Amino acid sequence: MSLSGLILKLAGWKVDITQPDYPKSIVCVAPHTSNWDFVLCKFAYAAAGRKAGFLMKESWFFFPLGIVLRAIGGIPVPRRNKKEKTSLVSAIVERFNHSHRLTIAITPEGTRSRTAQWHSGFLRIAMEARIPILLGAIDYPTRHMYITDTFHPTGDIEADMREIKRYYSRFTGLYKDKFCTDNDA
Template sequence: MQAISKFIFTKILGWKVTGSFPKDLKKYIVIGAPHTSWKDFHIAILARNTVGVKINYIAKASLFKPPFGFIFRKLGGTPVNRTKSSNLVDSIVSIFEEKEEFRLALSPEGTRQFTEKWKTGFYYIAKGANVPIVMFAFDFGNKQIKVAEPYYLTDDKENDFNHFLNFYKDIVPAKPELFNNKKLL
């Protein structure tokens, strides 16, 4: 799978990965932005397979039911209960506590549409699970996935979000008009 993904990602699509996902860290949050197109998921899966690091994602539990649930699991999905009575952040922190190895990719924007500010769940998951955040960017301008070094959160939320903004501010998304690169909080 890795060789096929790498061929499609690099030779057919012409993309590359700059930076690297830490292989020695068994647990961290991966935030991927800007998330402005349906293409992002496919590019991310190909990039993940190309570099050979197991990175999971979450999705609503109903997607994991037959007949197609096995596909979502095979692609690294973990089901979560998204009912109003459950606390999603606590549920995901529990997954981190239960698993020996878990790298979770999330879109901090929470949608492919324009948002005034990011969702903060990823931040509180990282805090609750005591894991670093690895940022990656979909840079369609340079046809690259740009990966940052792990970032360990501080006790200054605004400073942390300014750090994230600095990483993403010059990235060219698939649809630039849908990315807010001025303010994240």
Template sequence: MAGTSPLSRSRPKPSNRTGVFASLMRNLAALMLAVTGWKLEGDWPQDAEKAVLVAAPHTSNWDGLWMIFAAAYYRVKLRWMGKKSLVDHPLGWFVKWLGCVPVDRKSASDIVEQTAAAFAESDRLTLAVAPEGTRSAMTEWKSGFYRIAIKAGVPLIITVLDYGTRTVKIAGLFQPTGDYQADLPLIKAYYANAEGRHKGNFSLNAGED
């Protein structure tokens, strides 16, 4: 219900990042989430300075907005992969500041290697990746999010964007073992009851009404 506090169930603990701007954005995000009726659940992992954030379900452009608000509340700057051309101009620094991690699809090194290199060059990086890879219905997740975590040697942060309960949940850290086929069912289990904005497009229940 609109107006419900995002802190009504508990008071999720943010990251250990501090600063006036981070605090301001956190308060603004809490207000926006309250006004729109979204709630937060789960504490931010304090020992994850570098991680791949699993962003699912992803069935709508609205998903990014709720994730941005949630990240701001947790005092985390989400970063995302974008084409290198997005930063190859005088205002490229601003695009990077917004969170873009540029990747060159024409490079000899693949995207996984380029992204792993970005992790190595950063002291702190939370990279949001939608495993479905598209807002349209998919029957399988793409493995890029997992391969990036393995190559960079970082954990996964499991986040569940559930439109059914209007909750953004931080389910916790998942340490990938390197066995994708064994780990994937364990990761997907966190999303068993989640609903995307367009329910039938979520890959766990693709094809349903």
């Protein structure tokens, strides 16, 4: 058992990863209601012998923390305007197109606060890069983390997002009032 797996086991967490270790993929992770989600997910993925980069708001990439975050796969996300977010999607698609092996974890909520407006960039990246999306879920009441389903986007962003939100609606974050899968909440 790896050190990551041992730490999770001692903390009472179980990890269920049944999906293939695709050479290229996005791991969509929800619910995201706490900074602990990041730590738990990094440990869970490492316990399975896998590595994934991750997107994180650029304000976390200050010195010296930024050096550590980049070293473990962090990609800073600008929080300024729509044009920069569009160019981020293009840059990540390019990164996938020029990599033999790459997995990036993305939290579609884009925040730890309650929001029904999930970001669709991960769907656009997967479509343009022609890669699968692994659905990674954290369920605090049962202390379980899952990657048991793969989603292949259809190109219909709204329908795909409804389907993904439906999948995640059965899971509960650390702060359950901060997680929303309803489109009108």
